[in-house]
Amino acid sequence: MRVSNLFGKTLRDEPAEAEIASHRLMLRAGLISQVASGVYSYLPLAWRSLRKIEQIIREEMDAAGAQELRLPVLQPLEIWETSGRSEVLGRDMFRVQDRRERPMVMAPTHEEVLTSHVKANVNSYRDLPLILYQIQTKFRDEPRPRGGLIRVREFDMKDAYSFDADDEGLDQSYQAMMRAYGRIYERCGLSTIMVEADSGAIGGKHSHEFIAPASAGEDTIVLCDSCGYAANVERAAFAKTATPPEEPLPLEEVATPGVKTIERLASYLDIPAWKTIKAVLYVADGKMVFAAVRGDLEVNEVKLKNALGGAQLRFAAPQEVAAAGLTVGSASPIGADAAIIADDSLRLGSNFVMGSNKDGFHLRNANFPRDFDADVVTDIALVQDGYGCRVCGGVLSARRGIEVGHIFKLGTRYSEAFDCTFPDHADALRPVVMGCYGIGVGRLLAAAVEQTNDEAGMVLPESIAPYKVWLTALNVEREDVAGAADALYGDLVDAGVEVLYDDREESVGVKFNDADLLGLPIRLVVSPRNIKRDVVEARRRTGGEATLVPSGEAAEYVRSLLSVR
RNA sequence: CGGGGUGUGGCGCAGUUUGGUAGCGCGCGUCGUUCGGGACGACGAGGUCCUGGGUUCAAGUCCCAGCACCCCGACCA
Structure with missing residues (x-):
């Protein structure tokens, strides 16, 4: 294929709507064109x-x-x-x-x-x-x-x-x-x-x-x-750290004026987050769901959803929370009109601090399941970078x-x-x-x-690149160049090599930049300079020195560079 | 669906504050000069300023409504 005939132009400016590399590069190199949100045409490349x-x-x-x-x-x-x-x-x-x-x-x-x-x-x-x-x-x-x-x-x-x-x-x-x-x-x-x-x-x-x-x-x-x-x-899954064992103490109320988050609660009472129970309130199929995890953990909504049998989940609105007899910022599972789903981490600790359903108060020394019951006890916690591996105790990244x-x-x-x-x-x-x-x-x-691009453009793997070779002719308006490049193009095509022939009368910079942008595995250059020495220049997109190959052997040389023919 | 943003020649943008009938760069066409990393000059073509309504002598600009697209979240190959 001759670039002069190719449908799909390269763009000099970055397309404004594209943020990630693959999107930007595929638009710039003329691979795709948008039709509607999430709908694209695939251009020939x-x-x-x-x-x-x-x-x-x-x-x-x-x-x-x-x-x-x-x-x-x-x-x-x-x-x-x-x-x-x-x-x-x-x-x-x-x-x-x-x-x-x-x-x-x-x-x-x-x-x-x-x-x-x-x-x-x-x-x-x-x-x-x-x-x-x-x-x-x-x-x-x-x-x-x-x-x-x-x-x-x-x-x-x-x-x-x-x-x-x-x-x-x-x-x-x-x-x-x-x-x-x-x-x-x-x-x-x-x-x-x-x-x-x-x-x-x-x-x-x-x-x-x-x-x-x-x-x-x-x-x-x-x-x-x-x-x-x-x-x-x-x-x-991950290893939930056990906390130091303690003798269960009697449940008692503690004043916590203005404390609404686990972070504030922990610092107000000067206790670690893992000494608290975090409540996250959802609505699933119109029913209030009270998800309880140890304070140092987060709720994993996918696991929670599975624990509920696949229901659609959404956060509960403040009115819904109130209607269920719960208090935002101090929600307690005790007496809650909700399905209570407890993370198994609640079994690993004792004497927790948790909500009381009374604004400005929490409960101290809550023990599970002594003080409240759960409809389901399972793993509903979200893994984080650095947590322990449940299988071997290693570190998860x-x-x-x-x-x-x-x-x-x-x-x-x-x-x-x-x-x-x-x-x-x-x-x-x-x-x-x-x-x-x-x-x-x-x-x-x-x-x-996404995995292979660099500053200059795409570097597609040979097996899926649209063509294997970008053949560029510098100063194509010169008869000797056009003649040599046309001949090499013909040789490559005859040898069964998929080649894009840049026969455009463009300046060197434009041609080389477009070659880098599309990033075909091999770039060949036919130019007055090379013709003088009767050579063709070959270079891989992935880097390395250019090789000067005698013109007559160029097609064969290219074939030897390709691993998939 | 919630939050944020943007709609002006093919592409990237300015102009909107303070209404006066649209401009820049790239690209495109013709001619000439250049020629190994996005050249230069001259001339030229190309725009329902997202849509509809309103205000006004006059709307890209002000008001109202809607639409589209992008980004962040809840979902998936």
Whole structure:
């Protein structure tokens, strides 16, 4: 491709709306163009990269024994009501009506349709196991799209679904997908960390995310420095420090005028935060929820939500708090008209200070469960950087990253909803055991740009760069230059090398800067200076010295530099 | 949905305070001079100033309503 013909211009100025590197660079280099919030067109350069990523995914999925198929975006709302997810997904789902006013949706994921097909096509244990996948557009009306391709409302996703006869089969399918994911990211030149994750709206009991470490990422994960434990903070378990044992003392009231926060309470009474109980008040499905954690910890809303069985959570409004008989700033679980969810850290201490439901007073020497009961006692605390590892006692450190893949053990949630069963060896009807596995293709590209860019521009990995070589001709208006560059371009094309030929009559600075901006792995320079010596100059985008190669050997030399041809 | 911000040629912005009918840089076109890290000169094209309503002799500017987009939070590949 000649740059003079390429659709998509580079921009000199930084696009104003872009904050993060991948968004800025992809706009500046002419890869993408915005259509609406969270909706982008992929221009030719981006589309080439995306197709390469898709191809790598396809090869690894096929190698893992998965079969590609294609499911529709447009689906009747009905099947989403069958699974109960019409309500779960709510306004995240784009809804449309057909001409007969039949309610339809633009699919945000495909468990429902595929399970219904599997029901019709799997009649025996002999038809299992099965892994099916597609690479296709998903629609999710995200509350807040952000960061260019990081979070969008229309995006391409590879989604795979496994169907097994039992949990052991699911384990094997899950492992196979896990390994395939590792290879996919490696081949794409992306560094990722697999972490334990919460399964969210997709459901299921067990899931892992693949996180590409990057400061622009939306996710926070913790890693153990000694045993390798890795988890999303939404899910991460950690060692809660035990506090010095004490003899339980009688409950008593203590005056705390104007004290509304744990920080103030601790300093007012001159006690450590871990001697207090923190109350955070939420409303879930119209019911008041009293979340209690030890004062030195924070509430993890995802864990709390799971403890409540997946209800929608929001902070309680002051009027609601009052209506439940609670006092803001000094809320007490004793006598509260609320579901009380206690973090298990409350069992690790004694003689706590907590609210009294009386403004200006707290209770001293509160002991759990002596003085109050909880509806649920579980882990609802949020991990923090530096906390201890629950597995080995090492130190957990926090990192930001981009979720580029997520795999789930679904179990029988969907197969039961769709009555997707099969007769086993003993002729007993059993629901198929499912797993599902997703990779966001555009997000993967954005993550790769986030991980590899420098001040001059993108430095895309060779395997997913839109072209391998940027051939630049300086002073193309000179016949000798144009002739030599055209000839080399022809040689490269004949040798099967993907090359972008910058044949524009632009100044050197413009041409070199554009080459750096797009950041193709190899840059070749044909110029009057090089022609005089009958050489071509070759240089890698990742740095190092330029090499002067005899013109006749240039195409072959370039091929030798490429690891993927 | 809550909070913050921005809408002016393709891109980046000024002009809004104090109303008088739109300007700069880049880019674009033609010609000439340049030519190894975003060159220079000359001439030129290109704008419903987000939308609707209002005030006014007159609105990019003031008032009202709405919309879009970005950023921070609650959600996800």
